[in-house]
Amino acid sequence: MVSARPAVQQLPAYKPGRNPADLAREIGVAQAVKLASNEVAFPPLPAVLEALAAAAGETHRYPDNGAVVLTAALAERYGVDPAQVVAGCGAVMLCQQLAQAFNDPGTGLAHAWRSFEIYPLLARVAGARSIQVPLVPGRPGGPVDTHDLEALAAAVDDTTRLVFVCNPNNPTGTAVRRAALERFLDAAPESALVVLDEAYREFVTDPDVPDGLELMRGRPNVAVLRTFSKAWGLAGLRVGYLVAEDPAVADAVRRTHVPFSVSTLAQAAAVAALGSEDEVRRRVAAVVAERARLTAALRERGLDVSDSQANFVWLAVGEDAADLAAALEARAVITRPYAGGGIRVTVGTPSEDDVFLAALDAVRDGARVTTPT
Numbered sequence: 001m002v003s004a005r006p007a008v009q010q011l012p013a014y015k016p017g018r019n020p021a022d023l024a025r026e027i028g029v030a031q032a033v034k035l036a037s038n039e040v041a042f043p044p045l046p047a048v049l050e051a052l053a054a055a056a057g058e059t060h061r062y063p064d065n066g067a068v069v070l071t072a073a074l075a076e077r078y079g080v081d082p083a084q085v086v087a088g089c090g091a092v093m094l095c096q097q098l099a100q101a102f103n104d105p106g107t108g109l110a111h112a113w114r115s116f117e118i119y120p121l122l123a124r125v126a127g128a129r130s131i132q133v134p135l136v137p138g139r140p141g142g143p144v145d146t147h148d149l150e151a152l153a154a155a156v157d158d159t160t161r162l163v164f165v166c167n168p169n170n171p172t173g174t175a176v177r178r179a180a181l182e183r184f185l186d187a188a189p190e191s192a193l194v195v196l197d198e199a200y201r202e203f204v205t206d207p208d209v210p211d212g213l214e215l216m217r218g219r220p221n222v223a224v225l226r227t228f229s230k231a232w233g234l235a236g237l238r239v240g241y242l243v244a245e246d247p248a249v250a251d252a253v254r255r256t257h258v259p260f261s262v263s264t265l266a267q268a269a270a271v272a273a274l275g276s277e278d279e280v281r282r283r284v285a286a287v288v289a290e291r292a293r294l295t296a297a298l299r300e301r302g303l304d305v306s307d308s309q310a311n312f313v314w315l316a317v318g319e320d321a322a323d324l325a326a327a328l329e330a331r332a333v334i335t336r337p338y339a340g341g342g343i344r345v346t347v348g349t350p351s352e353d354d355v356f357l358a359a360l361d362a363v364r365d366g367a368r369v370t371t372p373t
């Protein structure tokens with residue numbers, strides 16, 4: 001009998017979020033609202049649809065394995081050399097490529113916890129040690145669940161090959177500020193590659209949250225990850241990118257690229273999206289305005305919500321997370337529960353968010369009726 005590696009057998013099975021159409025049918029409503037995956041609610045950009053239609057005629061050929069046009073467009077946009085840029089099949093694939101490229105078995109991969117769920121899994125698959133540093137816990141009235149960069153610096157040693165700093169952090173939406181991050185990068189050993197995962201960078205409004213690409217300059221052990229899945233609206237096409245200060249880092253990541261994994265359609269769409277930046281900015285501004293409205297509405301309800309710098313909000317409801325998410329789902333709203341931690345709710349359209357708020361009110365009223373205290 002064949003058997004998978006123990007590390008693989010122990011990986012949690014992927015549990016996909018509920019499909020809104022299925023959920024709506026099951027509970028007998030016209031429509032369910034999906035606020036679980038941090039997508040933007042806008043349809044694909046017009047220029048993207050045009051580029052896809054044009055590129056469809058090329059799909060009997062393999063894609064350009066080097067994503068040359070996209071790489072050049074990104075390099076120009078950020079004022080770096082194309083040798084510093086690597087496109088990938090989503091930023092998650094680039095995370096995997098990074099672990100393959102830098103983590104020998106037994107070496108360390110450090111990150112905050114709670115943070116992006118795939119970081120500890122990357123370590124397991126690579127046979128590396130996952131070094132998890134708890135977030136600074138929330139306190140009433142103060143910011144909740146922020147990175148503890150001092151503890152992270154202390155946890156990094158000379159066996160650590162990779163450090164992920166997710167900024168803003170998924171799932172808490174909190175962000176680290178410039179001075180703290182600079183101090184951290186100054187202290188990090190040169191042998192550890194610090195990856196600033198900026199999947200939500202476009203939604204950052206606090207000027208004191210640094211742009212990783214600026215901090216990266218002059219630091220050869222720093223790289224930045226970004227994606228077209230969130231603000232740029234291409235989640236279904238799978239395309240993200242890494243920008244490294246040291247071209248050797250980019251080269252190592254390119255060597256672990258799964259051949260042709262960034263499709264012709266994905267490449268064409270990403271180039272077209274970059275050309276529609278003004279429209280993307282308008283969309284991001286709408287999301288940011290709605291984020292403020294949603295945050296205020298939650299605070300009016302007495303909930304402790306930190307300021308989010310991303311396109312989602314985090315309700316740190318602790319042990320109630322799974323029950324709350326299930327109760328919301330029964331009212332046609334799909335959110336993302338983190339057992340024992342909280343629920344992450346994507347900023348939707350104003351009407352989607354109103355459906356969420358009404359469902360939340362109904363759940364909390366119900367809870368008050370059934371469990372008088």
Ligand SMILES: *Cc1c(COP(=O)(O)O)cnc(C)c1O
Nearest residue numbers: 090091092116170199227229240
């Ligand atoms: C969504 C997300 C990504 C990117 O995902 P892809 O769709 O694979 O590009 C990367 N990091 C974090 C923290 C994310 O939330």
